[in-house]
Amino acid sequence: MDTHATEKPLLERIVLVTGAAEGLGRAVALAAAAAGATLVLSDLPEADLNTVYDRIETGGGALPAILPLNLDTTDEKGCRSAAELVGETFGRLDALVHCAAFAPYLSRIDDYEHAEWERVLRINLTSPFLLTQACLPLLHASRDPVVIFTSDRVARAGLAYWGAYAAAKFGLEGLAQVLAQESGGRHPIRVASVDPGTLRTGLRARLYPGEDPFTLPAPETAAPRYLQLLAGCDQK
Template identity: 30%
Template sequence: MNDFSVTDECLKNKTILITGAGDGIGKVAALTYAEHGATVILLGKTVAKLEATYDDIVAKGYPEPAIVPLDMKGATAQNYKDMVNTIVEQLGHLDGALLNASILGELTPFTQISSQIWDDVMQVNLTAQMYLAQALIPALLKAEHGSLVFTTSGVGNQGRAFWGPYSISKFATEGMMQVIADEYEGSSLRVNAINPGATNTKMRQTAFPAEDKSKIASPNDIMPAYLYLMSDQSIGVTGQRINAQTPKA
């Protein structure tokens, strides 16, 4: 995966939605997709951050993106359906969606997990993903080759002490991806989950404040896998957990 090579216009004429597009991996993915020809739809809760991503894309001469401000903690299933309907009406089609937005919650012993932290993490990392996927699937099925990409984690299939709500939400995310992939096997829609691995983001800094940032990957370093899953080179790949970085021996 890390050796994946792409053409400059491998995403030309594709329309791709990215959640959490105002910062970190989501912002870099949006810029990278736009650089390779896609029209990107920037979804996030902070308008100023989305506008900064928008400005960066336009300044580089890439296809003009669209902005969708939406707080995944409070949005309803109908909000997501209305949003997708508007996207299809205005842009005509949707080829891919990267469900990148997540929250960490708190690192705490299992017996000390607060109900509020649990509810917030599950709402953003799981329930909102389900509502959004339900809304996106009909639109993605209209594309010749649709791609739906969830975001998992190293703690998404191997539990880790003190990572309770976040880890459990990512286990469930992988399960949801597998269920959808199995339901749509043989269709034009492929569904996968990507594990970014240790990457220099604000979430990572919160979890590991003393970590030497120079020794972990930057969001730019892991983009080959993100491009692969949105490009036509991944047609036929579905139901898979894809590591953006080569696991250490």
């Protein structure tokens, strides 16, 4: 058995993580780096990524790349430019992990603001679609590419007051299933949708300000599920 491969199952894999500055994205990025991956850290503001960058560098991981990308305003051109930058730097992408998420509040459909509805759908559904589409050529250049979408319990059974966030997550589930169906052939892309459960994140704290966050699992507890998918079929 290759001991080094066992200790570093993601060695030489290029992994792009959105929402990497905090919460689940940060936990996944740090865990992947510890497992040997070279990270492309994406989030805004860029300064918030510096702490994650420093943690990876201090821990002896491969130096990551920083990819500032505003999912609230980015368009097709912006996502293609981001993908081109990754391609120029690494020549391929082995994994794309969508961890970024946004919900402004819990509200009845009766009262949901139209502008916020559009914003939530853009960040949680449209931008992940655009970024995935832009990165497909880089993923096809990988020996074992994988795209991981982060789902939610409200994506599988709608709950009152979750509004645009639930609608967007339902859409993301559909996107994952469609992409998986289309990704066969000679160079298939593995596609997964992961519901990490309720975690101690900034998003959760914003939606439930009266909740004691320390009654919830830390984001790091969900990272192993992502690492298992990232490791690749030839390394399991």
